[in-house]
C-alpha cells in the first residue's frame with residue numbers, strides 16, 4: 001500500500017467533498033510553468049469599442065484575448081479589426097446573424113425556435129468563411145449567441161452542442177456560474193462568466209476561487225468602454241491585466257483556443273491515470289471494461305491510486321459505483337481484477353446490480369502489487385440504465401478489503 005502514501009502527499013488535506021467527488025483526488029491540473037489557473041478574456045458580437053480602446057488597452061499589457069465576432073459587426077472598421085488580429089488576439093465565431101430565443105423581441109425574425117440543425121450548420125460555415133474573407137483567419141472557437149444551445153421548439157427541440165463539438169475546438173456559454181474544470185469540462189460547453197459592468201473588486205473573488213481550485217476561468221463581456229450597458233469597464237481591465245501579469249498570482253492568461261488546445265493535450269497525456277467518473281456506453285454485444293478510472297469511489301476512506309489505476313479500500317462503508325447505458329439487455333460474465341496482501345485477504349465482498357447480488361471472498365493475489373483476474377459470476381443487465389456497485393460483504397474494524405482495478409463484463413447471450 002505504499003502507493004497510498006504518495007497520493008496523500010499530493011493531497012495533504014482531505015476535504016469532505018472529496019468523499020463524494022472522487023475526481024477531486026486527481027493531482028492539481030498541470031498548468032504551464034506551475035501556474036495555478038488559466039484565465040481567458042473574451043468579448044462578444046464585434047462591438048465597435050473592441051479594437052480601440054479594448055484591444056489597444058490589452059496590448060499595453062501584452063494580454064491576448066478572444067473576440068467572438070458576428071462578421072457584419074466588423075464591416076464599419078475592417079482596418080481596426082485587422083490590427084486586432086495583427087496584435088495576436090484570437091478571433092472566434094459568434095454566428096452569422098446572432099439568433100437567440102424569440103422571447104427577445106429583436107430576435108423574433110431569427111428565433112432559435114424557428115431554426116433547424118441544417119440551417120445552423122450552414123450559417124456557422126458561412127460565418128467562418130466571412131471572417132476568413134475579411135480578416136484572413138479562420139475561427140476555431142465558438143460562443144453561443146445569448147448562451148443558448150438549442151434549435152426548435154417543444155417536442156422538436158434539438159441541442160446544437162453536437163454540431164459545435166464537430167465544427168469547433170470549443171463552444172462557450174454565457175452568464176454561467178462556475179469556472180471550467182480542466183479535467184471534466186466538455187469543450188463544446190465551456191462556461192463563460194460575465195465581466196460586464198463589474199469592478200475589479202467584484203471580479204477578483206472569481207479569480208481567487210478559480211486559482212484555489214486550479215481551474216480555468218473564462219470571462220465574457222461585450223463593449224469595452226469607461227461606462228454604459230453591456231460594457232466591460234476599461235478601469236477593470238487595467239487592474240485585471242496588471243494582476244494577471246504579476247507572477248506572484250500564478251495566472252496563465254491566454255486566449256480560449258490556446259488554453260483549450262493545452263487542456264486537450266494534457267488530458268490525452270494523462271489518459272488512464274485519472275479518475276473521471278462517467279457513464280459507460282458500450283455498443284451492442286461489446287465486452288465492457290469498467291475500469292477504476294471510470295468508477296465513482298464513495299465513502300469515508302476510499303481512494304483512487306493513479307499509479308495502480310485502482311481503488312484502495314479501507315472500511316466497510318466504502319464502495320465503488322459504475323453507471324452503464326446499454327443499447328439492449330443481455331447476460332454477462334463478470335470478471336474482477338484485484339490485489340490484496342496475504343494477511344488482508346479473505347474478507348467477503350458483494351457486487352450488486354439492481355436486485356441481483358454476487359457474493360464472494362477476496363482471495364489472496366500474491367501481494368498488493370500483484371493483480372489477479374477471476375470470474376466472480378454472471379449478471380443479467382437491463383436495456384438503458386444499470387448501476388453496478390462493489391462493496392464489502394461485512395463490517396471490519398482494521399485493515400483493508402482489496403485494491404480493485406476493474407470489472408470486465410463479457411457478453412454471453414440475451
Ligand SMILES: [Zn+2]
Pocket residue numbers: 044045094098145146
Ligand atoms: Zn452575443
